[in-house]
Amino acid sequence: MEIGMIGLGKMGQNLTLNMSEHGFHVKAFDISEQAVHQLKDKENVACFIKLDELIRHLKKPRVLWLMVPAGKPTEETVKKLLSCLDEGDIVLDGGNSKYTDSIKNYKLFQQIGVSFLDVGTSGGMEGARKGACLMVGGDRKTFDFVEPLFKAVTVPDGYLYTGESGSGHFLKMVHNGIEYGMMESLAEGFEVLDKSRFNFDNQAVAKVWNHGSVIRSWLVELLEDAFSKDNNLEHISGVMESSGEGQWTVETAIDLKASTPVIALALIMRYRSLESDTFTGKVVAALRNEFGGHPVVKI
Numbered sequence: 001m002e003i004g005m006i007g008l009g010k011m012g013q014n015l016t017l018n019m020s021e022h023g024f025h026v027k028a029f030d031i032s033e034q035a036v037h038q039l040k041d042k043e044n045v046a047c048f049i050k051l052d053e054l055i056r057h058l059k060k061p062r063v064l065w066l067m068v069p070a071g072k073p074t075e076e077t078v079k080k081l082l083s084c085l086d087e088g089d090i091v092l093d094g095g096n097s098k099y100t101d102s103i104k105n106y107k108l109f110q111q112i113g114v115s116f117l118d119v120g121t122s123g124g125m126e127g128a129r130k131g132a133c134l135m136v137g138g139d140r141k142t143f144d145f146v147e148p149l150f151k152a153v154t155v156p157d158g159y160l161y162t163g164e165s166g167s168g169h170f171l172k173m174v175h176n177g178i179e180y181g182m183m184e185s186l187a188e189g190f191e192v193l194d195k196s197r198f199n200f201d202n203q204a205v206a207k208v209w210n211h212g213s214v215i216r217s218w219l220v221e222l223l224e225d226a227f228s229k230d231n232n233l234e235h236i237s238g239v240m241e242s243s244g245e246g247q248w249t250v251e252t253a254i255d256l257k258a259s260t261p262v263i264a265l266a267l268i269m270r271y272r273s274l275e276s277d278t279f280t281g282k283v284v285a286a287l288r289n290e291f292g293g294h295p296v297v298k299i
Contacts, residue, residue: 001149002027004054004064006077007095008035008047010293011121012067014128015094015153020044022152029054051080061088063146065119070097070244078105087113090142094119094134098248099170106138106165115142118165120172123155124291131155135175137168170252177249177263182219184266187283190223194232194279203227219287226286237297238281240273241288 001024005016008030016026020042029048030036036047048054055062062085068074074097081091091109093102093116102118109116120135127133132154136143143150143161150159162168193200206224210216230236246267253260273281288294 001025001063002059003149004058004062005029005067006051006054006064007067008032008039009067009069010125011094011128013039014125015065015067015121015132016045017042018129018132018153019149024149024152027054027057051077052084055084060086061090062086063090063092063149065092065094067094067121070095070101074101078108081114082108082112085109085112085114090115090117090146092117092119092146093169094121096120096172096176096243096245097169098244099137099166099168099173102137102169103166115139116165117142117146118168119150120162120168120175122172122175123158125293126291127155131158134159135162135168135171136160137162137170138165173245173248173252176245177253177260180246180249180266180270181262182217183284183287184269184280185262186215186219186223186287187280190283191279202231202233218291222287222290223283226283226290230286233279233282233286235299236282236285236289237299238273238277238279238285239297240270240281240284241294242267242270243294246270 003019003024003026005012005026005028008016008028013035016028016039019026025044027046027048028039029051033049036049039045040047066074066077068077074093074095091114097118106116117136117138122133134150134154136150136159162171190202193205203224206220206227210220210224246263250260250264250267285296289296
């Protein structure tokens with residue numbers, strides 16, 4: 001199968017390498033010549049710096065995987081694809097688009113006979129490279145056609161067909177809301193340790209908690225990695241950026257009259273971090289950098 005990858009950021013580049021190593025021929029596009037240059041000599045990968053050239057070089061029916069930031073960048077990319085794709089082509093949106101936007105895009109592509117799947121993508125950069133977790137919404141027939149790709153780039157049992165259009169990104173949105181709460185809880189715990197009378201080694205604490213304890217997890221493993229680089233996180237600010245999914249989860253919960261106090265407070269703490277520096281903020285900022293490569297504010 002031939003795949004057109006649009007977007008060669010941290011996730012798109014790693015997914016491209018993942019696909020190519022599983023025997024898929026990937027033709028990739030990015031507006032950044034530097035990003036394209038990094039992949040130009042990779043086996044099974046051809047790179048383009050113009051979207052229309054990528055479209056022309058893909059075999060029909062074209063399968064295009066979008067890995068661009070949610071919001072305006074995705075909206076602009078969709079607009080361009082609507083003008084140049086043909087009936088029978090398939091578009092997969094693997095970014096963190098809001099589920100309502102995905103439903104809208106599904107209907108727009110449907111009008112020209114192009115299939116659209118919303119692909120909630122989890123696992124961070126390591127998952128994109130070595131085995132992701134995917135949540136896929138859209139028409140079942142289209143999912144069945146593309147399923148070999150999903151199976152190849154995920155960990156065992158790491159993909160799920162979630163049903164109608166929008167359901168994949170809805171599930172990923174809730175996943176990210178849960179992630180907010182989990183990271184905030186870990187961060188608050190380490191803030192208590194930091195302010196206590198005891199001289200704990202943060203890396204050693206994260207390590208022991210990840211061996212047999214009830215809270216062992218990949219997040220705790222990432223904390224151990226972060227503390228190994230800066231045991232007291234003295235060189236980063238406690239600014240916790242928010243990319244939108246937590247807010248969407250809380251807003252949706254309010255619409256559904258679902259009680260989500262932990263996620264809501266975790267979101268509010270993200271906003272608070274923009275006003276004052278805390279160890280809690282440092283921990284969450286470090287975690288986001290570890291799994292997603294999100295930038296941190298250096299001190």
